[in-house]
Amino acid sequence: MAYYSQTTGFYKGNDPKELLAKFGSPLYVYSEEILRQKARDMKNLADLPNFQSNYSVKANSNVSLLRIIHEEGLYADAMSPGEILALEAAGFEHEKIFYVANNVSSEEMKFALDRGIIVSVDSLDQLDQFGRIADGLEVAIRFNPGVGAGHSEKVVTGGKKTKFGVSMDDIDKVKEILARNKTTLIGINQHIGSLYMEKDPFIAAVKNLLEIAKSFKGLKIIDFGGGFGIPYKKQSGQEPLDIASLKDEFTEVLKAWMAETGETPLFKIEPGRYVVAESSILLGTVHAVKDNAGTTYVGTDLGFNVLARPMMYDSHHDIEVYPNDGRALGEVFEQTVVGNICESGDIMAKGRLLPEIKTGDTLGVMDAGAYGFSMSSNYNNRLKPAEVLIKADGSVKLIRKMDNYESLLINMLNL
Ligand SMILES: Cc1ncc(COP(=O)(O)O)c(C=O)c1O
Numbered sequence: 235m236a237y238y239s240q241t242t243g244f245y246k247g248n249d250p251k252e253l254l255a256k257f258g259s260p261l262y263v264y265s266e267e268i269l270r271q272k273a274r275d276m277k278n279l280a281d282l283p284n285f286q287s288n289y290s291v292k293a294n295s296n297v298s299l300l301r302i303i304h305e306e307g308l309y310a311d312a313m314s315p316g317e318i319l320a321l322e323a324a325g326f327e328h329e330k331i332f333y334v335a336n337n338v339s340s341e342e343m344k345f346a347l348d349r350g351i352i353v354s355v356d357s358l359d360q361l362d363q364f365g366r367i368a369d370g371l372e373v374a375i376r377f378n379p380g381v382g383a384g385h386s387e388k389v390v391t392g393g394k395k396t397k398f399g400v401s402m403d404d405i406d407k408v409k410e411i412l413a414r415n416k417t418t419l420i421g422i423n424q425h426i427g428s429l430y431m432e433k434d435p436f437i438a439a440v441k442n443l444l445e446i447a448k449s450f451k452g453l454k455i456i457d458f459g460g461g462f463g464i465p466y467k468k469q470s471g472q473e474p475l476d477i478a479s480l481k482d483e484f485t486e487v488l489k490a491w492m493a494e495t496g497e498t499p500l501f502k503i504e505p506g507r508y509v510v511a512e513s514s515i516l517l518g519t520v521h522a523v524k525d526n527a528g529t530t531y532v533g534t535d536l537g538f539n540v541l542a543r544p545m546m547y548d549s550h551h552d553i554e555v556y557p558n559d560g561r562a563l564g565e566v567f568e569q570t571v572v573g574n575i576c577e578s579g580d581i582m583a584k585g586r587l588l589p590e591i592k593t594g595d596t597l598g599v600m601d602a603g604a605y606g607f608s609m610s611s612n613y614n615n616r617l618k619p620a621e622v623l624i625k626a627d628g629s630v631k632l633i634r635k636m637d638n639y640e641s642l643l644i645n646m647l648n649l
């Protein structure tokens with residue numbers, strides 16, 4: 235089976251090993267073409283003039299990538315002042331930003347309000363705090379649609395077992411708080427969880443949120459959240475989410491609701507992963523191979539400080555092997571790819587069938603663009619890697635410098 239990087243022409247003639255030599259190892263490499271294509275898929279997920287796609291910045295907040303997403307015509311949702319600042323740096327106008335807050339201070343709410351950014355709150359308590367900032371404010375509320383979905387319990391955000399959203403049973407209390415504080419509800423939103431490969435849970439939650447919307451006449455915004463999955467197991471033939479049929483059914487449900495209610499709010503979604511995940515390959519270097527009690531350990535610089543998903547959720551990322559010596563790839567056998575972090579759980583891939591890997595080889599970890607760099611850390615005082623973008627013409631642009639020891643220590647010295 236051909237590697238993903240070959241079928242997509244990902245590197246556009248650039249040699250992964252040379253990229254590492256130039257920018258350091260490990261390294262996040264992005265494809266501008268793939269990013270633009272995925273952004274367009276999401277921009278057009280409903281066939282309606284009153285539809286908008288908000289890119290969810292938490293998946294990847296690199297300012298150069300945000301600029302491309304902005305150029306493609308997506309709006310954005312932010313989760314913190316830091317994400318708002320990244321969006322501003324990328325040129326997003328404030329009216330294109332939606333602040334989906336979770337357990338934030340009134341100061342953070344004001345940070346968004348002062349910029350004219352719409353704030354969504356996700357509890358009765360936060361709704362009350364928001365309303366007390368001033369009379370006559372406009373707000374959105376995140377509801378829990380009662381349906382959840384996702385690749386791990388840790389990322390399911392709808393349904394009973396989650397901290398997110400206001401219950402559908404609390405609509406009367408919502409109305410009471412709004413009236414008491416003279417706050418106007420202009421939007422409702424939801425997010426059921428991250429990474430589903432079937433359209434059904436999303437469509438079910440869409441219908442539930444549209445039912446909730448009927449309790450509040452004249453809403454300007456109804457936002458159905460993100461969570462659209464990507465196939466992480468391409469090497470095993472996993473199929474992508476059927477975007478075309480999701481689009482048809484989603485559009486049909488929205489049209490039927492508009493016909494029934496006579497209302498035409500702005501409908502939105504909030505995809506993060508789908509837009510950025512497949513646009514990146516994380517490159518790293520093999521520093522040691524050893525056999526421990528029958529297990530072959532491939533020791534790399536790809537620790538969970540660089541990509542936390544496998545350690546955190548047991549997530550699978552396909553791996554490509556790029557031999558250092560130009561040898562042909564041999565038969566596959568079980569190998570466990572680990573990082574250089576001082577924890578036994580520092581495992582990128584456990585017992586994975588891979589061709590023989592040797593010290594000095596380069597590894598490519600696929601689909602690393604979402605929740606890759608954005609969840610990386612300086613654990614063990616390791617430096618966060620650089621990020622580069624391969625443009626359509628094959629040229630390579632540095633879009634984030636690697637950390638350096640000065641940046642690592644600066645907040646602790648000369649106090
Ligand atoms: C409120 C909200 N919106 C959007 C997203 C984006 O999710 P995904 O990256 O799965 O599309 C998330 C993360 O799960 C979220 O919490």
Ligand SMILES: N[C@@H](CCCC[NH3+])C(=O)O
Pocket residue numbers: 292389391428429543604605
């Ligand atoms: N960080 C998760 C997704 C959760 C997104 C935020 N609600 C992942 O890597 O799969």
